[in-house]
Amino acid sequence: MLIGVPKEIKNHEYRVGMTPESVSEAIHHGHSVIIERSAGLGIGASDEHYQNAGAEIVDTADDVFDRAEMIVKVKEPQASERARLREGQLLFTYLHLAPDPSQTKDLIDSGATCIAYETITDPHGTLPLLKPMSQVAGRMSIQAGATALEKSHQGKGLLLGGVPGVTPANVVILGGGVVGFNAAQMAVGLQANVTIIDKNPAVLESLSHYFGSKAKTLYSTQSALHEAVLAADLIIGAVLIPGAAAPKLISQAMVQTMEAGTVLVDVAIDQGGCFETSKATTHADPTYVVDEVVHYCVANMPGGVAKTSTYALNNATLPFILKLANHGWKKACQQDSHLLNGLNVWQGKITNQPVAESLGYAFFPPSKAIQ
Structure with missing residues (x-):
């Protein structure tokens, strides 16, 4: 051929x-x-x-x-x-x-x-050709989010892991799949306060077993989601429905209630994004601000590495x-x-x-x- x-x-x-x-x-x-x-x-x-x-x-x-x-x-x-x-x-x-x-x-x-x-699937029900880029994007999401939290990028001016005597940033990860797991690894490694939200009890159990006390896990309900995102400094959107458009987990009304300088990183943007205020951006101009909340929605994140x-x-x-x-x-x-x-x-x-x-x-x- x-x-x-x-x-x-x-x-x-x-x-x-x-x-x-x-x-x-x-x-x-x-x-x-x-x-x-x-x-x-x-x-x-x-x-x-x-x-x-x-x-x-x-x-x-x-x-x-x-x-x-x-x-x-x-x-x-x-x-x-x-x-x-x-x-x-x-x-x-x-x-x-x-x-x-x-x-x-x-x-x-x-x-x-x-x-x-x-x-494309595999015998385990996973997506083997999406997985490597999900691993990259998950890890990059924390790098991108940490940069966007800097005051010069209109963030809150927070260091993700804090320093002795100063509280680290609160990172909330929506979705505990490949992207979410890799994002959590990076965020935990940087000593942030990490919460992972998912609706699959088996996924939550696996994540809890892996991270132990280094990351919290929450079952996804509307009340749990609202409470977590209001306290978040950095939110990673890492949800996936294979082949379908991503669900809109965070509405514009929820964005309006967030503190100024909060950062949203939408890794699901290739599938339409999981934040109602998301729109695809590029590496040349990766962020924009809605209601004083910074959005990073680069549609080809792994292209940066x-x-x-x-x-x-x-x-x-x-x-x-x-x-x-x-x-x-x-x-x-x-x-x-x-x-x-x-x-x-x-x-x-x-x-x-x-x-x-x-x-x-x-x-x-x-x-x-x-x-």
């Missing part, structure tokens, strides 16, 4: 779909890879590195999209990239369609087969890239029901039920696409 890797064009997105090492593996399996010139510079991978791995360097994104049978990316295709997709072409990347009707319509109109990293993120992501995506290339997408999905769960768009149909329900499309069962 001819695999194409374009340069990412989202604002301050420095990751790349395949590392030179991943390219070498694909070529070892008998496939060809074309890479857009300079695509890997953000992770320190030069065109020469890719050529030494066996890739062909092409000058433009048009060259990649025109020739490749499978497009491997990191972020959802931007409008100019969606216009280049063609019927029957395979797109393998993060999509996050539920809060993005314009992208969804363009992918439907393209006729391409679109498999989303974030809805591109090298770490790209290698972590490739560790997870490479087996699936090889499976798709070795067998073709249809046979690969016939053999692997977890990969089939990643199929979001096929021949102008929505094949992921949460996406279909979120955007009002008819749902076409993915099992019918591989018959």
Whole structure:
């Protein structure tokens, strides 16, 4: 199969779909890879590195999209990239369609087969291709929140862990999954007062066992949520409903009751955000203020640590890239029901039920696409 890797064009997105090492593996399996010139510079991978791995360097994104049978990316295709997709072409990347009707319509109109990293599952019921970026984003959320708490960034002027004799900041984490767990690890390590809120008793038990007295856990109710967020200095939104839009856990009315300089970091922004006042921002302009509350809602947080993120992501995506290339997408999905769960768009149909329900499309069962 001819695999194409374009340069990412989202604002301050420095990751790349395949590392030179991943390219070498694909070529070892008998496939060809074309890479857009300079695509890997953000992770320190030069065109020469890719050529030494066996890739062909092409000058433009048009060259990649025109020739490749499978497009491997990191972020959802931007409008100019969606216009280049063609019927029957395979797109393998993060999509996050539920809060993005314009992208969804363009992918439907393209006729391409679109498999989303974030809805592929594993035998344990987790999301293996979302996990590495959730780990990165969870850890980055505390760094970003700590910076936003500084007075020069319109925060409260608090040091997250305090100092001897001065109370540390109160950090509230909404959601105890991969993002929340990694955020809690960082916040606890910085000696903040940490509270994790979740509605799954098993998750709360696991977190309580892991952190012990270093972090509090709360079962999610409206009253518990209100009480916790009113006392918070930093709130991390880390909720996820696979494939669907994130629930709005904090209303604008709740934001209005928060102290000036409180910081909200919405890691769920790719799925629409879990704060009613959230709107996507970029690394170039990451924060804004609503009712004197600082919001950090960067939609591609892991892009800020591109090298770490790209290698972590490739560790997870490479087996699936090889499976798709070795067998073709249809046979690969016939053999692997977890990969089939990643199929979001096929021949102008929505094949992921949460996406279909979120955007009002008819749902076409993915099992019918591989018959």
